[in-house]
Amino acid sequence: MSDIIQLSKLVNEILSEVGDLKGIQPVKWQRIADRYIFKVNENVVEVKFQKWRLREINDIIIPSVENKVFQAIASKHSELLLNSYNLGYRVNGEIGQAIKSNINTLYTILSTIVAISKDFISTNDPFIITIFSSSKFGGLSNDKQKDLIYAEILKQHLPDNYYLRDIHIKEMYDGDLNIENLKGLILFKRK
Numbered sequence: 324m325s326d327i328i329q330l331s332k333l334v335n336e337i338l339s340e341v342g343d344l345k346g347i348q349p350v351k352w353q354r355i356a357d358r359y360i361f362k363v364n365e366n367v368v369e370v371k372f373q374k375w376r377l378r379e380i381n382d383i384i385i386p387s388v389e390n391k392v393f394q395a396i397a398s399k400h401s402e403l404l405l406n407s408y409n410l411g412y413r414v415n416g417e418i419g420q421a422i423k424s425n426i427n428t429l430y431t432i433l434s435t436i437v438a439i440s441k442d443f444i445s446t447n448d449p450f451i452i453t454i455f456s457s458s459k460f461g462g463l464s465n466d467k468q469k470d471l472i473y474a475e476i477l478k479q480h481l482p483d484n485y486y487l488r489d490i491h492i493k494e495m496y497d498g499d500l501n502i503e504n505l506k507g508l509i510l511f512k513r514k
Contacts, residue, residue, distance in 0.1 A: 348434065359371070359443075367416075368412060370439050372408040393488060393509075407451035437476060455506075488509050
């Protein structure tokens with residue numbers, strides 16, 4: 324067996340382990356208005372599902388998913404598009420990689436975000452949820468390593484009635500900030 328195949332199998336095993344999160348109990352969280360708040364080892368974590376506007380969905384999201392199944396569902400069920408969100412979280416007010424030194428804290432945070440996401444999905448029945456990684460220094464980025472971890476967690480923990488695909492936004496504006504070539508993940512409901 325070639326070294327590349329062995330390395331690929333090892334990477335898949337590691338990702339599967341990281342995405343498992345079994346045995347890692349989420350901490351107690353509370354919903355305050357449009358946010359979910361919880362605390363892990365003195366770190367305050369805020370999770371938010373921000374609603375996409377219809378224009379953003381039509382102009383940015385739909386063209387950015389090169390998937391025939393998604394395109395077919397989106398074109399046939401345009402009323403579903405109004406129930407679409409972006410999932411983001413902050414640790415101690417920072418979007419960046421705030422917890423680098425303690426992997427157990429990170430796993431607890433991710434496990435709790437999974438529990439919150441399941442609650443949000445069961446309560447709101449969203450059609451789309453997008454997830455973008457952040458850089459180590461804050462702000463959105465193309466962090467392939469984080470995307471692989473997030474994708475594995477999503478595959479193992481979120482409901483079976485959602486597809487998981489890549490999203491590639493060529494350009495969008497976030498306030499005055501122009502964001503180009505942004506990659507991430509999109510969950511969309513099977514219909």
